[in-house]
Amino acid sequence: MAGSTFGKLFKVITWGESHGAGIGVVVDGCPAGLLLCEEDIQIFLNRRKPGQSRFATPRKENDFVEILSGVFEGKTTGTPISLLVRNENQRSHDYSDIASYYRPGHADYPFDEKYGFRDYRGGGRSSGRETIGRVAAGAIAIKLLSQMGITFLTYSESIGPVSIDRNRFDKDEINNNKLYMPDAAAASEASSYLEKLMTEKNSCGGVICCEVTGLPVGLGEPVFDKIDASLAKAMFSIGAVKGFEIGDGFAAATSTGLENNDAFVTFSHDAASTCNTACLYSGKLSKASNHSGGTLGGMTDGSPLIMRAAIKPTPSIASKQRTVNKAGEEIEIEIKGRHDPIIVPRAVVVVESMAAITILDALLENMTSRLDRIVEFYK
Amino acid sequence: MAGSTFGKLFKVITWGESHGAGIGVVVDGCPAGLLLCEEDIQIFLNRRKPGQSRFATPRKENDFVEILSGVFEGKTTGTPISLLVRNENQRSHDYSDIASYYRPGHADYPFDEKYGFRDYRGGGRSSGRETIGRVAAGAIAIKLLSQMGITFLTYSESIGPVSIDRNRFDKDEINNNKLYMPDAAAASEASSYLEKLMTEKNSCGGVICCEVTGLPVGLGEPVFDKIDASLAKAMFSIGAVKGFEIGDGFAAATSTGLENNDAFVTFSHDAASTCNTACLYSGKLSKASNHSGGTLGGMTDGSPLIMRAAIKPTPSIASKQRTVNKAGEEIEIEIKGRHDPIIVPRAVVVVESMAAITILDALLENMTSRLDRIVEFYK
Amino acid sequence: MAGSTFGKLFKVITWGESHGAGIGVVVDGCPAGLLLCEEDIQIFLNRRKPGQSRFATPRKENDFVEILSGVFEGKTTGTPISLLVRNENQRSHDYSDIASYYRPGHADYPFDEKYGFRDYRGGGRSSGRETIGRVAAGAIAIKLLSQMGITFLTYSESIGPVSIDRNRFDKDEINNNKLYMPDAAAASEASSYLEKLMTEKNSCGGVICCEVTGLPVGLGEPVFDKIDASLAKAMFSIGAVKGFEIGDGFAAATSTGLENNDAFVTFSHDAASTCNTACLYSGKLSKASNHSGGTLGGMTDGSPLIMRAAIKPTPSIASKQRTVNKAGEEIEIEIKGRHDPIIVPRAVVVVESMAAITILDALLENMTSRLDRIVEFYK
Amino acid sequence: MAGSTFGKLFKVITWGESHGAGIGVVVDGCPAGLLLCEEDIQIFLNRRKPGQSRFATPRKENDFVEILSGVFEGKTTGTPISLLVRNENQRSHDYSDIASYYRPGHADYPFDEKYGFRDYRGGGRSSGRETIGRVAAGAIAIKLLSQMGITFLTYSESIGPVSIDRNRFDKDEINNNKLYMPDAAAASEASSYLEKLMTEKNSCGGVICCEVTGLPVGLGEPVFDKIDASLAKAMFSIGAVKGFEIGDGFAAATSTGLENNDAFVTFSHDAASTCNTACLYSGKLSKASNHSGGTLGGMTDGSPLIMRAAIKPTPSIASKQRTVNKAGEEIEIEIKGRHDPIIVPRAVVVVESMAAITILDALLENMTSRLDRIVEFYK
Numbered sequence A, B, C, D: 001m002a003g004s005t006f007g008k009l010f011k012v013i014t015w016g017e018s019h020g021a022g023i024g025v026v027v028d029g030c031p032a033g034l035l036l037c038e039e040d041i042q043i044f045l046n047r048r049k050p051g052q053s054r055f056a057t058p059r060k061e062n063d064f065v066e067i068l069s070g071v072f073e074g075k076t077t078g079t080p081i082s083l084l085v086r087n088e089n090q091r092s093h094d095y096s097d098i099a100s101y102y103r104p105g106h107a108d109y110p111f112d113e114k115y116g117f118r119d120y121r122g123g124g125r126s127s128g129r130e131t132i133g134r135v136a137a138g139a140i141a142i143k144l145l146s147q148m149g150i151t152f153l154t155y156s157e158s159i160g161p162v163s164i165d166r167n168r169f170d171k172d173e174i175n176n177n178k179l180y181m182p183d184a185a186a187a188s189e190a191s192s193y194l195e196k197l198m199t200e201k202n203s204c205g206g207v208i209c210c211e212v213t214g215l216p217v218g219l220g221e222p223v224f225d226k227i228d229a230s231l232a233k234a235m236f237s238i239g240a241v242k243g244f245e246i247g248d249g250f251a252a253a254t255s256t257g258l259e260n261n262d263a264f265v266t267f268s269h270d271a272a273s274t275c276n277t278a279c280l281y282s283g284k285l286s287k288a289s290n291h292s293g294g295t296l297g298g299m300t301d302g303s304p305l306i307m308r309a310a311i312k313p314t315p316s317i318a319s320k321q322r323t324v325n326k327a328g329e330e331i332e333i334e335i336k337g338r339h340d341p342i343i344v345p346r347a348v349v350v351v352e353s354m355a356a357i358t359i360l361d362a363l364l365e366n367m368t369s370r371l372d373r374i375v376e377f378y379k
Helices: A038-048 A092-100 A108-115 A121-126 A128-146 A171-176 A184-199 A227-236 A249-254 A344-368 A371-378 B038-048 B092-100 B108-115 B121-126 B128-146 B171-176 B184-199 B227-236 B249-254 B344-368 B371-378 C038-048 C092-100 C108-115 C121-126 C128-146 C171-176 C184-199 C227-236 C249-254 C344-368 C371-378 D038-048 D092-100 D108-115 D121-126 D128-146 D171-176 D184-199 D227-236 D249-254 D344-368 D371-378
Strands: A011-016 A022-028 A065-067 A081-086 A151-159 A206-213 A241-246 A264-266 A285-287 A305-311 A320-324 A330-334 B011-016 B022-028 B065-067 B081-086 B151-159 B206-213 B241-246 B264-266 B285-287 B305-311 B320-324 B330-334 C011-016 C022-028 C065-067 C081-086 C151-159 C206-213 C241-246 C264-266 C285-287 C305-311 C320-324 C330-334 D011-016 D022-028 D065-067 D081-086 D151-159 D206-213 D241-246 D264-266 D285-287 D305-311 D320-324 D330-334
Touching: A011 A128, A011 C022, A011 C081, A022 A128, A022 C011, A038 A065, A038 A128, A038 A344, A081 A128, A081 C011, A121 A128, A128 A151, A128 A344, A151 A171, A151 A184, A151 A344, A171 A184, A206 A344, A206 B249, A227 A241, A227 A305, A227 A344, A227 B227, A227 B241, A241 A249, A241 B227, A241 B249, A249 B206, A249 B241, A249 B305, A264 B320, A305 A344, A305 B249, A320 B264, A344 A371, A344 D344, A344 D371, A371 D344, A371 D371, B011 B128, B011 D022, B011 D081, B022 B128, B022 D011, B038 B065, B038 B128, B038 B344, B081 B128, B081 D011, B121 B128, B128 B151, B128 B344, B151 B171, B151 B184, B151 B344, B171 B184, B206 B344, B227 B241, B227 B305, B227 B344, B241 B249, B305 B344, B344 B371, B344 C344, B344 C371, B371 C344, B371 C371, C011 C128, C022 C128, C038 C065, C038 C128, C038 C344, C081 C128, C121 C128, C128 C151, C128 C344, C151 C171, C151 C184, C151 C344, C171 C184, C206 C344, C206 D249, C227 C241, C227 C305, C227 C344, C227 D227, C227 D241, C241 C249, C241 D227, C241 D249, C249 D206, C249 D241, C249 D305, C264 D320, C305 C344, C305 D249, C320 D264, C344 C371, D011 D128, D022 D128, D038 D065, D038 D128, D038 D344, D081 D128, D121 D128, D128 D151, D128 D344, D151 D171, D151 D184, D151 D344, D171 D184, D206 D344, D227 D241, D227 D305, D227 D344, D241 D249, D305 D344, D344 D371
Parallel strands: none
Antiparallel strands: A011 A022, A022 A081, A065 A081, A151 A206, A206 A305, A241 A305, A241 B241, A264 A285, A320 A330, B011 B022, B022 B081, B065 B081, B151 B206, B206 B305, B241 B305, B264 B285, B320 B330, C011 C022, C022 C081, C065 C081, C151 C206, C206 C305, C241 C305, C241 D241, C264 C285, C320 C330, D011 D022, D022 D081, D065 D081, D151 D206, D206 D305, D241 D305, D264 D285, D320 D330
16 A cells, blocks of 8 residues: 555655554655744644534544654754654444444445455544544645745535535634534534434535635646646545535536636736635736636636535444445444544545645645746756 | 656656647556557547547547557567657647737646746647547557456536436447437437537537446555545546546535445345446445445445546637736737537547556556465465 | 655655654555564664674664554554654763764755754764664565565675675674674674774774575566666665675676676576575576676566675764864864764665665566566456 | 656656667656757767767667657747657667577566567667667756756776776867777777777676766755765666766775765865865855765765766677577577677766756755745745
8 A cells, every 4th residue: 555645745644543553644845944843733633633513523532743853943854754643542342343344335345355454443544533644744734835825715615415605605604613614504504404414323424615825826737737636636535535626616517618718807907706816926917707716727827726525424324234244244234433423524624734735745846847947046 | 847747657658739740658667468559549549539520620630649669569568658649730820829818718827927938839738639648548558457357438428508318328329429428319409509509609518427347346545546536636637627526426415324325235136227236356245336436445346436527618719708918918819720619529538548547557556455465476 | 855755666754863752664555464563673673773882882772663553463454554763862962062063974064055954963864863764664575575585685795994705705604793794704803993993083884785585587677767776776875875786896897798798597507606596586597697696687687686885984983073164164073972983784784674675666566567467466 | 667767857758669660758847948959969869879989889870869849939848858769770680589599698588577578679678779768868957957057077987997097087088089088098098908809709898987066055855865876776777887886986985984074174275176176056165075976965065976887898799608598498699780899988978868867856856945945936
């Protein structure tokens, strides 16, 4: 499984299982000189911690991060940053019987086929706890990007069938409710829906939206390493993601060229209502709309980068389900243990982290695109 | 732009501009011993050639491929396979005035910002002709995979607002109509829609679906190199893709765990109606449904891999559009030249090619997952 | 510094500074099913520990390794293996004044220029302690390769001006003396030389030889990823290495084709005196000599792989030296602290580890070279 | 063979066999804005062409290069540069009988084992003609680096047993003799030696030295991607290289710390006799000697980078040799055809090319090392 490494220049390597000694990440390629302390990372980890609302597993995970390397006198040194979160409070006995069968919607079966056996405790490497490493690395990327005026706004756009109303969009509301929805009414409705699901021993999914502003024009490499393609890989690498869109996404497929093309306008042009054109890096020109979601030809176009990830319902549910055991017999199971009826709220910070890691990597690579800028750099 | 390289072990490097000397691809890492001749590749290139229907640009491009290396006595040697398609019939004068302004929906503006200038002839590197290299490499991957019983079925699922009816699904119809739709009635309706768009100097997009059967269980590496993630990157690297789904995709976000989980069943179980369970590699077990689209935990689960890509409307339209020129003035333009009112039908083979390249790469990497299999291999 | 990652399929990422919280490594891509416990790794770490002879720094470093992930029920799971060695006993005050100047022969100056500042405690990331991660990963690779009959013999071939006498070569002697020389007389002479250097506050280097037997034919990829090239990179990535040879190395440059070419012979041919031809994997054919050092065209040829690395003298010496301080003034310094008069004996296991990591990676990649073998694998 | 790709950001992919349709290279990641025409590349290709002296094969190869992509209006566009050299004048019949046996010193045997068969015409992919792609890419890198004041001086330091005398070193002499030696007397002596070898149907090797001046301080990434390690890989990837040294190389192994450490001195210090200290990028400080060969801790230190590659004797000799044929019988052979008695002079430009490709890649990666410089870049 040489697949726990992400990125070209800002390289992120995660490791760890749900019930092993700990979870961690190594960031190889973080530029030197960034002020960084454990608290910078901890506040991001806290956003994904369970036990914060009644819709998340009541497991208590403190998830304290320790910086093991790469920081000296409060600043990153340019050497690999190793971060460690020790596992605690794993109630292993809750998971013991799942060793004998394949849980529907989980990785159990392909894991056994691919590797010959699996660490069945709490999902092992496929546990949601794996995302701790991503969020820790994302915290570093987000802090670094913020120093260049690049900011992230990430939220739950829908929970099950309940979508936010764009007319009620209130970004200050996002951190006001446990579901990270920018619409208090939708959050309330979604809460009721979740209550009902819980009594039914069921679960649901949702859609997470991430908007990035302040990006320079030209990030992303045309052809295979388009910024869209790198972001798509980043998002689909998150466990439960089943769909991804940039800009209008699937809606673009039913649109027409006249509708979908974003007209370029001069910067003074007052067109900022639906698209925050003030974020344009170069100040050179802007767009009258942002159907493209901030990319053209696989490169950022100066408009906000807008993306959406569809999250499937949590597969661990307490209801009866049919499956097959390792002896090849069809059986009925009821999965015990403490599980989230929905992972969308906790995945919000994971989506933001993966977006930031991807964008920082593209931003570093983009420095090498023009000879004149390289000559100037080394002058 | 170190972004024209794709893949880890089966590595594909494309090059070439619309109006340069030619377009090509190097495949570095193709296993030795595959029977391969130019005709094997040509039949795939012909599927993406323009001029085959009145909905595609009337440009005539012969696109004859030449194998320059890597094949000896009719078989691949294991060395890089270099393929060349010379450009011909470029009517450069059609494109001359677009040098002065930025076309809406095109890569012109970020290209200029990123590289300082651009090859403005016919889209340069961002031209649809870039996909010739992908299709040529895909033809090799598809031929190789077919020898292991892995097959691809790719088609237009919708054209603009016209979707196929799953009850009328007829895979033999796909090659019967110019739109590659598996439903003759939908194809007819879509044709009428396209006729109307053409008179309006407009364009539209659509959705392409790709189904892969016969896959071994366990392809894809958990965490960042999930098969889902690699496919997402592959698809989003195609010029006009704005959305991507695996299995139920965005619909999974409004589903529940009880609905979305696919129950495992024994192989004898008669559940093959919606999901072609006969494709299971190991024969060990199957699933009663395939909401997951053939992947669990980022690995293939033995069911058909099902994915969808949303294609935006062709941005090149003959209608008047507003934009900005290089002098920073707002202007109105009408793009001349011969353009496709829709690229979906021609992109079908591109989607299939990228899927095959990605899957072959995962299949090679998967060989190294288990020590017992490695020891057996080298015995 | 995205440079702490090594390998393509068996990927090794090291991290950690001499005086930070610890030193570690993540191995991403280790095949599943290898029996592995901490003791397997500890015995390799003990070979590089200081304090074992009077020629090594008297610092006491226990260097106990902890497996944090990737092993379950005593076997590797295929997921990343994270290994941690906590730092202890760092006498930081010994290093405090070196912050103000650039030590000759050390990385201080380029570190400051490249990153803007440096972790000056004990060499920081450039410390010899960085090799702990390499040796821990190497221990895993060596154990895995041993199960395929691949074995390593690594030793000091020369210490300063004292070389072993090939006529006295005794492989059992290697672990009998603190210098890891396969010749007791040379070891004794080298010891006297080192005693003299120590009284003179001086240091010296040497040459390490590594022989690998039991290799399948064909490891390594022609052109850029030749096994020779990958090994050269691996060896030159070790801090003090200034030269590298395969087979006859520089001596080949003064030889002739008639002398240097190794005649192929049938396997029964009795030619095994200088070259252990019994190691041939395929049993198909052998060579009458082994000037090539076991590679032809960048691939293993079935003969023992023989390589040599030249190690420079330890730059940290207690004698007076001229240098420049950060204020730009020429000064005289005497470096305090506990330093090895020679690092060659401790580097023996580092050379062996890097060779093993490189060879295992090539062995995994080689599985994908032939279509017939791939088809057979997936049958 | 996914091994024909080199480099991380300035990525070079070579392809082609000796007797296929042609030889070529794709450069993916060349910065935009470099003035480039075919003549820029042709002058480098001419330096490696055969038929220029009586010590090189009398084969006539015109080796005209064609730029197929990546250049527009005389400048690189940032997109992949594809270069093609058609093969001509292959006298295939010269090579027909070598299909039946394994030539000593050649890649024939491992090629057959690894891939199941081989392109036996003229060495196929292992032919010296493969280096055409390297030299073409190197020409681009060297031109780009020259615009930053980085220059290369590459020459034959020894031919068989004949070494240059450093007291007679004359860099203007290098292009005055067919052996590229910077010492006319040595060149004359070496010529006589080669004449004698030719009458004896024998061959020899030699040592090539490459000096690079004008390098910024800090190129190369500590740990695995040290500039030394990347150069070692680059050099050992050239067919006949058996040894590599940086700075004093193997001589450092017999030196002492007091001798080997280079004292830092202020820039005004008059120490430039053996080391061209004027090349220091930062102007901040210099070294009194250059035993290290311009690197410290894997990064450039501002002094000239000095490296040496040992080349083995040409394995193709007309003398009788013993070998084994594909039927497993021991036979005697005499290799026919037109072969170089020495490849060292023709390899000089290959060494220079690989050095330049490696250094340019490191120079691009180094741009991302410091946050302050990144912020400044994007301001």
